[in-house]
Amino acid sequence: MMNKTIQQVTDNIIKRSQPYRTLYLERIQEAKRHGVIRKKLSCSNLAHAMAAMSTDEKSSMSNMQSPNIAIVTAYNDMLSAHEPLQTYPDIIKKALHEKGATAQVASGVPAMCDGVTQSQPGMELSLFSRDVIAQATAIALSHNAYDGALYLGVCDKIVPGMFIAAMTFGHLPATFIPAGPMTSGISNAEKAKIRQEYAIGKVTQKELLKAESASYHDCGTCTFYGTANSNQMLMEMLGLHLPNSSFINADTPLREALTRYGAQNILNMTQLTDNYKPIADIIDERSFVNAIVGLMATGGSTNHTIHLIAMARSAGIILNWDDFEAISKVVPLLCKMYPNGSADVNAFREAGGMATVIHQLLSADLLHEDVTTIIGKGLRQYVVEPRLEDDTVIFDAGSTTSRNPDVISSIATAFNQEGGLKLIKSKIGRSIIKTSALKEENLLVEAKAVVFESQDALQAAFKAGELNKDFVAIVKYQGPKANGMPELHGLMPPLGILQDRGFKVAIITDGRMSGASGKVPAALHMTPEALAGGNLDKIRTGDKIRFDVKKGEILILVNEEEFDARVYESPHLEKNHHGFGRELFAATRDNVHQAEEGAGIFNLIGEEKG
The missing domain is CATH 3.50.30.80 (IlvD/EDD C-terminal domain-like)
Incomplete structure (x- = not known):
């Protein structure tokens, strides 16, 4: 049976969200009735949409029988986590072409690096960038030429921003595709030690830069368990990533194969199939409870006490910090990753990763198992281990017990009986x-x-x-x-x-x-x-x-x-309020909500300003 506190929190969320959630679902139902979106385009509209495509692609686009998938990418080559995304559109297009479908890069969205802007004026645009990303994603999808969307993003504000837009276009199937972490550099403990020594003048700036560069040294997500990697955990808990795939290293054969697999999997979810599965049919109140449980069990980023609230509001769901605290009191801390431990996400992956964590939480009745995901019904399908066999992704049974109890514990031997x-x-x-x-x-x-x-x-x-x-x-x-x-x-x-x-x-x-x-x-x-x-x-x-x-x-x-x-x-x-583009965000500062409301500029469904 479901843990009583988890069920009570879920029931509370459902009750307080009811009027907003009902209106949201009514709007999505209306959008679903339009059918294949391209049929609503005039000949001139459609000609513009496919003008740059090949002859084969134009034929596929115009016959209305094959899906056309939007790619929304946060690629830039300044963010190490997003640099690998440069090659993803070509990988995705080729994978979909093999199945008779097409894909288009609908748009790029801005993606700033908090690591670069820390303690700099640009950091004052960081949180606001989430809502800009949501708006940019909405503009990308506004062309109405798509049967589904693939979201390429990893870091702090990017995934939440894309998610907010994805729920706004909730009638479209959606899959989030990550880039994976970089390989491990110097230990997090050594990095923290050198930072403190620099603060008191024991080491030079040159020595500090050498240490920082040995930590952040390659393409892929930074390996400490901050907001970017917490995003990846959340996407698995929400059922929007492929199972136990988030922490496969960047630029590896398995990472590329998972990208192909995720791209082709969305074809099974479009309205042109008998298995129409838009994102609005995947995400509900239970999904967000599972996400909060995952946050507590892994000791994830405090930023998600803001982001998850904003993300939920986009689906007509109201979360508050009482929900987080109630869940924290009954969910044990299962993971030790920097900054609450010395290990990084690569060690987490090697210890069993998300498969082990999800199994442990399911075994204690702390998760809603019967949720819908991009691969089917039930979170138990996420207790698997992907591997590559003859260029094909195979999902084997995952490790249900930790391969390194110093990094991932069990329910019985948790690092703490409460969440983080x-x-x-x-x-x-x-x-x-x-x-x-x-x-x-x-x-x-x-x-x-x-x-x-x-x-x-x-x-x-x-x-x-x-x-x-x-x-x-x-x-x-x-x-x-x-x-x-x-x-x-x-x-x-x-x-x-x-x-x-x-x-x-x-x-x-x-x-x-x-x-x-x-x-x-x-x-x-x-x-x-x-x-x-x-x-x-x-x-x-x-x-x-x-x-x-x-x-x-x-x-x-x-x-x-x-x-x-x-x-x-x-x-x-x-x-x-001026310099580094901050003057452009005066209206945002004037209209932004408080932190417990998600610190965003978007009103709840039904509360839009006249």
């Missing part, structure tokens, strides 16, 4: 903390606040030697309305150094830290944000704060009347 994320409630709002890498002695911090209005200010205070003490860093005006909610990765090395020196330190912010938040207690995504009238703005340097991770609470230990009487400060954010 927790909801923090307080007078100043609601926030999320990643707990999977926190040591027992750091679960309670009681110290005076030091307030900063930017991450640069904290860095400057650290370099000036002003932070050699117990303190709680308040980094405000980092929310979506203020400056686009950048990730604050650059704050982890100095805070980690101070913790290593024996000081009790923590951070509270309305910004993000993604998978980088690790050994330092970090209350993230504080909602409402300071600029939107959140009480985070009322905290002053010197206020005593009690940050209790176990209890899930933050207490401001000052006179309540005095605190309530404080007025909100007026930040000077002009420098965050």
Whole structure:
């Protein structure tokens, strides 16, 4: 029987989503009735759509009996994870041509690298890029010339953005195709050590660059378990990737064969077959519960407490952080990958990967097994191991027990009896903390606040030697309305150094830290944000704060009347609103939702503005 808490959370989501979900499904049903999309095109429309195709392809396109599949690609050769996608369109077109079908690159979408923009002004466009990607994908599919869509993307905002658009075009079958991780470089522990040594001047910039380049050294996804690799896990939990395929290394024969297999598999899902299976018939409330379970069991990125909410809203489904916390309390932490362990995703793959994790969760009745996926009915079909035999993909039975218990444990021997994320409630709002890498002695911090209005200010205070003490860093005006909610990765090395020196330190912010938040207690995504009238703005340097991770609470230990009487400060954010294209996103900042609503600009189905 399904775990009672998991079932209760599912029932709660279904109930609160009902009016929006009903309207969404009605709209998708209306779109389904159109039939083969190309039949709605005039002769002039169709001629434009196939003008650049070969004679054979034009014949296939015009007979209306063979599918034409859209390829939406996030290829660029600056992102290591997306560089392999350069060859995918040709691979896909050839694979589909073998089956009498056609494919077209409907569009490219922007894809920025958070690794390049960390601590840079461009990071303030990172979260907003998700909704730009969704809009760009919608434009790609608006030509109405497609019977299905293949989405080529990997990294942080790209997959969620594509997913939002895919659900908007929910009448189309969809498959997400990854590029796979790069091979392992230097160990994550060594990389973290050198970063901290650089922060205190023990190693030179040249030595730091050498270490970073030895870690991020080839094409493919970065190998630590951050948002990009959490995306890959989620796509399998949602049934939109091929089984246990996400962490096959880039540019390998098996990776290419899986791309061909995924492309041909979508032909079995179009409206031209007897097995019409659009993405709206795959994704439902249970799918998102499974995704959250996977997030908790693997210790995934905190970014998905935002992205999953935005993704669900695109399907008329309402998630909130109470759902995440309730699931976290009953789902054990099964995986140790950096930053909550030393292993990387290649070690995870070798230990059994998603097949082992899914089997363990199914065995404990923590997943909805009977969901629909791109390959059929039921998540148990994902407990497999793909291999290549004579250029053909074969799915063997997967490993149900871990081949490396230091990386993947079992339900009986879990690393922690709860998942890796927790909801923090307080007078100043609601926030999320990643707990999977926190040591027992750091679960309670009681110290005076030091307030900063930017991450640069904290860095400057650290370099000036002003932070050699117990303190709680308040980094405000980092929310979506203020400056686009950048990730604050650059704050982890100095805070980690101070913790290593024996000081009790923590951070509270309305910004993000993604998978980088690790050994330092970090209350993230504080909602409402300071600029939107959140009480985070009322905290002053010197206020005593009690940050209790176990209890899930933050207490401001000052006179309540005095605190309530404080007025909100007026930040000077002009420098965050121009340069590096930020002036183009003024309307986005003005209209963006808060973090617990997905930090996006799109309203719920039925709540569209007039």
